[in-house]
Amino acid sequence: MGAFAYRYGVLHAESVSVNDIARAVGTPFYLYSTAALEAHYSAYAGAFAGQDAGVCYALKANSNLAVIRTFTRLGSGADVVSVGEMKRALAGGIPAERIVFSGVGKTREELREALEAKIHQINVESIPELEALSAVASSLGVVAPIAIRVNPDVDAKTHAKIATGKKENKFGIDYDQARDIYKLAASLPGIKPVSIAVHIGSQLTDLAPFRAAYERVAALLHQLRADGHDIQRLDLGGGLGITYKNEAPPDLADYAAMVRSITGNLGCRVTLEPGRSLVGNAGILVSRVIYVKQGLHRRFAIVDAAMNDLIRPSLYEAYHGIIPVAEPEAGAALEPFDVVGPVCESGDTFAVQRPLPPLADDDLVAFLSAGAYGAAMSSTYNTRPLIPEVLVNGDRFAVIRPRPTVEEMLAAERVPDWL
Ligand SMILES: Cc1ncc(COP(=O)(O)O)c(C=O)c1O
Numbered sequence: 001m002g003a004f005a006y007r008y009g010v011l012h013a014e015s016v017s018v019n020d021i022a023r024a025v026g027t028p029f030y031l032y033s034t035a036a037l038e039a040h041y042s043a044y045a046g047a048f049a050g051q052d053a054g055v056c057y058a059l060k061a062n063s064n065l066a067v068i069r070t071f072t073r074l075g076s077g078a079d080v081v082s083v084g085e086m087k088r089a090l091a092g093g094i095p096a097e098r099i100v101f102s103g104v105g106k107t108r109e110e111l112r113e114a115l116e117a118k119i120h121q122i123n124v125e126s127i128p129e130l131e132a133l134s135a136v137a138s139s140l141g142v143v144a145p146i147a148i149r150v151n152p153d154v155d156a157k158t159h160a161k162i163a164t165g166k167k168e169n170k171f172g173i174d175y176d177q178a179r180d181i182y183k184l185a186a187s188l189p190g191i192k193p194v195s196i197a198v199h200i201g202s203q204l205t206d207l208a209p210f211r212a213a214y215e216r217v218a219a220l221l222h223q224l225r226a227d228g229h230d231i232q233r234l235d236l237g238g239g240l241g242i243t244y245k246n247e248a249p250p251d252l253a254d255y256a257a258m259v260r261s262i263t264g265n266l267g268c269r270v271t272l273e274p275g276r277s278l279v280g281n282a283g284i285l286v287s288r289v290i291y292v293k294q295g296l297h298r299r300f301a302i303v304d305a306a307m308n309d310l311i312r313p314s315l316y317e318a319y320h321g322i323i324p325v326a327e328p329e330a331g332a333a334l335e336p337f338d339v340v341g342p343v344c345e346s347g348d349t350f351a352v353q354r355p356l357p358p359l360a361d362d363d364l365v366a367f368l369s370a371g372a373y374g375a376a377m378s379s380t381y382n383t384r385p386l387i388p389e390v391l392v393n394g395d396r397f398a399v400i401r402p403r404p405t406v407e408e409m410l411a412a413e414r415v416p417d418w419l
């Protein structure tokens with residue numbers, strides 16, 4: 001668990017007791033460790049040291065400003081998928097020249113704002129987007145540096161809902177059409193193709209699909225150069241998995257060595273877009289058991305966090321470790337619990353028949369590996385205010401997003417005067 005560990009019988013985040021934070025901010029809340037965020041970033045920096053490579057953190061995984069700022073201080077760039085995220089990246093101190101803009105449905109207005117902000121690169125995912133970008137760039141009198149996101153038709157061997165690299169996917173351009181589209185791009189006013197982008201999916205736990213995709217990108221690079229395009233960058237996407245349960249994701253050193261073996265002598269600057277592997281295991285979700293309810297055949301732990309706070313289990317049947325904040329006695333017998341939230345959906349279930357130490361009303365529990373795609377995917381379903389996010393650094397902590405009151409939520413809405 002790294003930065004999250006039991007000390008004196010209580011779960012700690014670095015040097016702060018999770019009990020103390022719960023008392024101060026109330027449950028449920030997300031809790032992130034600065035030391036873990038920094039360690040994960042430094043692991044990338046270390047593994048790629050000596051290669052012409054840089055990290056553009058994929059903000060979508062966790063776009064809290066303080067998290068962004070933590071990476072800014074370490075020299076990160078950003079991969080953004082909306083103008084909202086672009087503005088977050090800029091507000092978090094990431095310089096425009098380190099921002100790449102991905103996504104299948106960028107609007108003309110978003111393209112205009114990205115060009116006006118002079119970001120590093122726009123990763124184009126379709127011909128209509130290319131034509132729209134050409135028109136917008138021409139109207140502004142600028143030239144847009146672009147990558148085309150190619151779809152290498154590689155099976156990422158991950159959950160179907162988070163695989164993006166197979167043929168006939170909404171993402172990217174078919175590999176076999178890539179040369180024609182680069183030719184079209186080079187012919188359009190306001191467009192300069194400078195890079196190739198690829199991203200085949202998320203939570204990959206095997207190097208082989210990455211290698212297959214990157215080899216196809218390298219082959220395409222040679223063809224594009226032969227076609228006369230001046231391509232000096234490769235954007236290799238994100239996707240490296242983390243351990244939620246017993247997955248064994250590739251070692252970063254092996255990943256970096258594989259990248260070097262494929263791209264080392266291509267004369268290209270490489271961009272990496274990790275999201276989950278930087279933040280996933282740097283965060284937990286802390287929740288309180290409201291009731292333990294004994295059903296006819298099973299026991300339910302009803303907790304105060306719900307699917308609106310952490311949707312991954314409902315959406316992808318994702319596994320998150322669950323541990324009590326009070327350290328269980330050594331050898332405590334495990335009992336199967338269904339861990340569920342209060343939302344009115346059967347899908348509001350975090351775990352089914354999970355063996356856990358005895359739980360009682362009011363106990364605090366922690367959902368592990370919740371730093372990525374947790375807070376970022378939360379909603380206010382059932383009028384549940386977004387939960388606080390807290391950042392620990394050594395022996396101090398700060399609320400980095402406070403819990404809005406229901407009154408504040410209501411004040412943001414408008415009832416027309418004809419009602
Ligand atoms: C284009 C792109 N880059 C980077 C990422 C980050 O992926 P991950 O969080 O799996 O590293 C994603 C999300 O899957 C993406 O779509």
Ligand SMILES: N[C@@H](CCCC[NH3+])C(=O)O
Pocket residue numbers: 060162202203312316372373
């Ligand atoms: N949100 C997903 C991953 C999707 C990645 C975004 N491209 C998850 O929680 O695993």
